Amino acid sequence: MAITREHDLHKRRSGRNIGLAVVLLAFIALVFGLTIAKVSGGNALQAFDHSYRPVLDPDNVRFQQR
Template identity: 60%
Template sequence: MAIKVDHELHKRRLSRNIGVGVALILFVGLVYGLTVAKVSDLYKPAPATSEVSE
């Protein structure tokens, strides 16, 4: 297959496409981090006061 030069449209929209890609990757990373944080909080030992009240 012959190597083709980039279409002019792709060149023009390069910054936009890279920006959207980076934003999406960051969003996925943030949701992943949020999930880890939320699940980790579930397994934190309960405060001593609640143990006493039980």
């Protein structure tokens, strides 16, 4: 039996591996896209990060958004 000969099992595993690679790449692209949207959003998406932000304080009239 030659070493270069492929068995049917190798072909099936190759197809599954390609499918898994496509799914993982799609997940990575989704996370990357969400990260870029969060970072480039500016004031549109503000989150709680343990720091005081005057814009988020409803009692601070000076920084109220118009």
